[in-house]
Amino acid sequence: MLPAYIAAACASRGPRFGDRVWDVRPFVPRSTRLTRVDFGLIGDPWQERTVREFLYSRINHASPVGRSRTARPMKLTRLQREFWLARTVLRDLAAAGAPRLADAERRHLDQVLAGWKQSGSAAERAGTLKHLAAHGPFLTDALAITPWPGRTAAQVTGDPRSGENSTLRIPERITAPLIQAAVFYVTTAAGDIIAARAEVAALRHAREAAPVKTRGQARAAVEALIARRRAAGRGVPAVPARSAHNHRGAPVADGIIQAPNEKFIALLAGLRWTTRKHRDLLAAAAAELGYEAGGLDTPMSPWPVTGRPWRPGMDPAAVHTETSYLRTACWIVIAYLSGMRDAEVRELGRDCAFTEPGADGRDRFKLRGRVFKERRLSGDEAEWVVLDAVHHAVNVLLQINDDPTHLFGYTSGPGVTRARLIGKMPERISEFAAHANVLFSGPGELFIPGQPGGDGGNAGEAAPWAFTTPQFRRTVAWHIAHQPFGIIAGARQYQHAETAMFEGYAGTSSSGFAAEVAAEQATARLDYAEELYRDWDTQGPSGGGAAKTINTEFARIRSELADLPGTAAGPARLRTMLTHLATTLHPGVLGDCFYRPGQALCADRAQPAGEPLPMLNTCLHCPNARRSGKHLPRLQQARDQARDALTAAGRRALPPLQKAALDGHLNQLGQLITQITHAVPAAPENPDSNRTPSR
Incomplete structure (x- = not known):
């Protein structure tokens, strides 16, 4: 039942069409959790034949669905899910009065659709029904009608696709202690666990x-x-x-x-x-x-927060349990500090870590692996730029795991010869977080807090955060996008002194992580543009070459928002009207840049050196610059530092050019501060004046 190009890559030809069970484990990545389907679970012979023919066609034929002109055969990694969906769709149609696909009429489709909308997978089931129609020429029992022609499954079920990532972001109050515990396990506790294993x-x-x-x-x-x-x-x-x-x-x-x-x-x-x-x-x-407690001779290292051993002594069973937690900690460190997807992490090879000199001569820590999403079944090679803590995690896994090919593969105990691959990561991460709470919580306070308003089992008790693997990629992309210059201060974020700034973090990996970061950055710029507008709207001061232009645009937007009498503009409408400003906005420490190439003073300076544009904080008098009250503390700090430098220089002879440069810089900063502190507040407009007629 497998295409020749898939079977040729493996010694086995795979399951036959008539087999009761199709098991495709030898042909898919080891991280694939569900690899077999059992047609014996389908009680109706006609439905069993239809599902069998449908899956065979999905694997071997590319049939476009709806208005799409292109299609690809289904990847084997989706076999079990598609089996469940097809089985569910046929069962629901039979319950609605259409035991065969050929019997289905519009009223049957409307009836099952109404039931699907009560579930969480309505669009997925509607999509499967559309695929059943598209593969009708290859089915003995085929639909005689086209389900919802001209409309996508999302449109049919009322599930419009949003451009913004809907994956939940793990709150910082949870990620900070979780990463702190994981990094401690990788860098410190790992030594104790490995020593205890050897003992x-x-x-x-x-x-x-x-x-x-x-x-x-x-x-x-x-x-x-x-x-x-x-x-x-x-x-x-x-x-x-x-x-x-x-x-x-x-x-x-x-x-x-x-x-x-x-x-x-x-x-x-x-x-x-x-x-x-x-x-x-x-x-x-x-x-x-x-x-x-315990009994082994291996001593436990101190937990930095308390100075006491991070756990009681261990016995062999505790060593086994802690080794499992250590594997989870390594996954957390690698996934969060690389932006890799779950399958990309678990499919890493034992030789995945390497270093490479960067353009500045410093070594870059990298991982070599494979990307599977929207790629061929075997994936495509890719590289990720990571922190040294990730290489430390790889080194730990090389010592505790013994699979010959996969970094996360291991044998489960003495006498076991078949290696297994770490799996069920959401459960493992939740168990690790609960274990960290047992080890590191203080009196009356959880080390990793729960989610306020959750059902923790008792009244008023917060429930533990429900971790999923995509949340880690989403969270780190958000942090990169929402920090100045796209960086995270590791020492502040994770209370780990050796964690460097996340410089070069997103890299150029073909896994698509850079694109996800770019999407988050666009959202972050729009958030910041909304903050600037609301600050201006409440008569906040501003200065800089672009202040007049941007403030005039803010005034136009406020006038437009007041266009409809008796209505209040919602946040969504405001954000839509600010989008064009957000696309040119580059937040900075000493000022924001609304970049226009023709007026950028930094352009001439950057081109000979090949620097990226704009060069923030270098052109304090640039026509593209705008400063507001939030920049005032940083400008004052820069002025004080320049003043201190001049005071210190007064004690010794200073070259005239250097003294003139410091004097000029100090005067310039003073002028910029005056622009903000003596700015004329924006006058509130009369909503009845200059109103554009409603259309």
Whole structure:
């Protein structure tokens, strides 16, 4: 049932058309979660045949839908979803009175459409019905009518596509501690976890290498273990909290269950079975030495906020659990600090990290991977510019994972030969956030707060944020777009001193991330233009060469907004009228630039050096510049710095040209400040004057 060009890339020919189960796992990327469909789940033979023929046609034929003149065969990664949709559409039509596609009439389509609009996938189901019609020539049972001709599925279901990204952005109060915890795991906790893994591996190797002990030798080994722990001032390893249900009657002291971890103690003593026959020794030792959490020798590093160990000591089970959290932390660091999609992260190879010198001579940290969205099944090669923390995460994964090809592939335990790929990332991220709260929360305050107004289970309790993988790409694109010059101050954002500015962050990756950042930047510029308008509308001061032109345009917009008597212009209309200004707006620290090439003073200076235009903050008297009250503190700071430089220079001889330059710069800044502080406020217009007749 597979096209020859897909089957040729694999040793297997794939499932046959008549097979009950189609499993395409060998032909799709390993990050694909659902790869098989079972036609036996469809009870009706006619529907089963229709779905089978439909999927075969979707995979092998390109049939345009509606007004589209182009189409491509369906990618195998969508097989399971399309199976579910086709099965659902046929079931709903049968329930509406059309057991066969050929029986469907307009009234049946209207009936199922009304039901679909109550669900969250109405447009998707309507689209599948349109695909069923387009592939009718390849179906035994085909539609006799065209569903909703001339209208797209989104138009039919009343789900218009918005130009703005609808993916939720993770709030900064959540991303900041989440990234802080993930970076700590990658840069600090990883060392403890890797050391503990090595310690457990050494204990297991020593046990397997030693001969099986007799009963007397086993008792002597337990006694020797107790003696070693007594000499070291250590307690008896206690049962972990996750096993409390097996020791319901055991008392708890300082959060530690007062019962021995017999399986782990057996490993420490080199025994191949538990220590049940030596419980008298353990009870006596516990009475003397007490119990301790964990039990491995590997010490835990301090959590920088408190200076205390970031977690209690570990036992082998805790090492396994923490390794899983470490993999999730690596995913978070790589995804958030690269802008990569989930599949792009999980499909990274073990040789993905490399460095390359930039144009300025400094090394750039990069990742090499593949992009799959809207590409061929095997994806296309791509590169991402990243931070050094991402390379650190890659190095950690190389040490804890053992898949020969995939960075995120690993075997789940001793004796397991088949590697698995990390998956179910939303659940894993939520579990990591909950674990970080257990480890790092302070008294009465969660380390990673919940979502206000959510259903946390109790009245007034905030619910944990519902993470999805696209949110990370959306969030970092938003941050890049909404920070001055497209950067994020890592030290401020993540409380991590070594995190550099996110310079060159979006890169030129073919994954489309730069385009998403550009879309966010357009939205950010429009937001900022709206702020400038509202500041002007409330008689905020302004100055600069472009102030008169922009203020006149603001006045025109205000007049237009008051055009309809008795109505108030909504925010959407205002933003529409500001769009043309936002396209030329470049926010700056000492002033904003409404860039017009013919009047830009920076153009002549930039062209010989090949600098990008506009050059913000370099032409303080440029006709394109406009300053408002929000620039005043920065201008005053620059003036004070120039004044301090002149004062300091007064103590020693200063070259005349340098002193003249400082004097001129100081006077210039003073003039710009005066333009703002002595600006004439915008006079409110009479809405009844200069009104354009309504059309």
